[in-house]
Amino acid sequence: MTKEKVTVIGLGLMGSALARALSAADLEVTVWNRTAAKAELFKPGEVQIADTFADAVRASDIIVVCVRDYEATADLFRVEPVEDELAGKAIVQLSTGTPLKAREASEWAKVVGATHLDGEIMAFPDAIGTDGCAILYSGDRSGFEACGNVVQAFGGTSQLIGADPGMAAALSNAVLSIYFSFAFGLLNGAAICDAEKVPLPLFRELVQSLFPVFDDVLSRSVDMISADDYESEHSTLETSAGALAQIAAVGRDAGLDGRLVECMRIYAAEGLEAGFGSVGNAVLFKQFRNRQ
Ligand code: NAP
Numbered sequence: 001m002t003k004e005k006v007t008v009i010g011l012g013l014m015g016s017a018l019a020r021a022l023s024a025a026d027l028e029v030t031v032w033n034r035t036a037a038k039a040e041l042f043k044p045g046e047v048q049i050a051d052t053f054a055d056a057v058r059a060s061d062i063i064v065v066c067v068r069d070y071e072a073t074a075d076l077f078r079v080e081p082v083e084d085e086l087a088g089k090a091i092v093q094l095s096t097g098t099p100l101k102a103r104e105a106s107e108w109a110k111v112v113g114a115t116h117l118d119g120e121i122m123a124f125p126d127a128i129g130t131d132g133c134a135i136l137y138s139g140d141r142s143g144f145e146a147c148g149n150v151v152q153a154f155g156g157t158s159q160l161i162g163a164d165p166g167m168a169a170a171l172s173n174a175v176l177s178i179y180f181s182f183a184f185g186l187l188n189g190a191a192i193c194d195a196e197k198v199p200l201p202l203f204r205e206l207v208q209s210l211f212p213v214f215d216d217v218l219s220r221s222v223d224m225i226s227a228d229d230y231e232s233e234h235s236t237l238e239t240s241a242g243a244l245a246q247i248a249a250v251g252r253d254a255g256l257d258g259r260l261v262e263c264m265r266i267y268a269a270e271g272l273e274a275g276f277g278s279v280g281n282a283v284l285f286k287q288f289r290n291r292q
Helices: 013-024 036-041 054-061 070-077 099-111 141-146 148-154 167-195 202-211 213-227 237-254 258-272 281-289
Strands: 005-009 030-033 064-065 090-093 114-121 133-137 159-162
Touching: 005 054, 013 030, 013 054, 013 064, 013 148, 013 237, 036 114, 064 070, 070 090, 070 099, 099 114, 099 167, 114 141, 114 167, 133 148, 133 167, 133 281, 141 148, 159 167, 167 237, 167 258, 202 213, 237 258, 237 281, 258 281
Parallel strands: 005 030, 005 064, 064 090, 090 114, 133 159
Antiparallel strands: 114 133
C-alpha cells in the first residue's frame, strides 16, 4: 500500500518532534529546514531530506509548517515559484501566531488555491505523538478531515474548534494568559516563602490542594461574565482590594520586587473607584475588555 505523503517545514525542537511522530505513524515524511544540519539528526530511513524548499513543497500534498512564526512562513511561501506549486495542497500551520495573522494567511491560501488549517500546539515537544498532546485547530472542516492521518499521528486530544481560522490562536492565547499569570504569581509566592523561611515543599502542597478552588473561580467568573451579572455571595472586589494591599505590604516588609502585585492592585483600585466594590472580582472584565 502507498504511504500517505507529508512534508514538514522547520526542524526546531517542535518541528523535529512532529516529523518523528508522523514517521512513527507510518507516513512518508519529507523534511526541510533552513539550517540543513538539523535534518541530519534523524535515523536512517526515518525521513526523506529535501535538497531545497521548493523540492519539499513539491514532495507532498500536505505540508506541515513549524517555524518561528508567521512572518518566517510568509518569507518562505510567498514567492511566485512556490505559490505556483500550492494549488490543491493543504498547509497545516503549527507555528504560533495571532488570530489576525491566521485569518490573513487563510485568505492568502485561498488566493493560491491551497487549504489552510491553523493549529496551536498546547504541549511540549516530548508530548507529540502521545496521549499528552493537545492541538487546537481552526479552519474548514473539509481541510481538517483531509489531514486526518496527520492530526491523528500527533496523538492526544486534537480538535477542530471552529471554521474561523483565527479561533485556535485566540483560544490558545487566552489560555496562555492564564498560564503566565499563574506561573509568575507562583514566583511571587515562592519569593514570599523564601523571605519568610516557609519551606517551598509546604507551599507547593498547599497550592496543589487549592486547585479545586481555582477551578471554582474559573467557573464562577465565566458564568458572571457570560450573564453580565457580577453579584457575588462569596467575595467582593473590596475584600480582594484589601488582600492585594496586604500582599503588597508583605512584599515591602520582606524587600521583594512588588511590580506584579502593584499591577493587580491598580486594577482593583480602579474597580473600586468605578463603584464596583460590592460585587465579585469578575467585574474587572470590563476593564480588561476596555473597548471604547
Ligand atoms: P526552535 O527550536 O527555536 O526552532 C525554530 C525553527 O524555526 C527552526 O527550524 C528555525 O530554522 C526556523 N526558523 C526561524 N526563522 C526562520 C526563517 N526566517 N526562515 C526559515 N526558518 C526559520 O523553536 P520550536 O520550539 O521548534 O518552535 C517552533 C514553533 O512551534 C514556534 O512558533 C513555537 O511558538 C511553536 N511551539 C513550540 C512549543 C515548544 O514547546 N517548543 C510549544 C508550542 C508551540 P533554523 O534551524 O534554521 O534556525
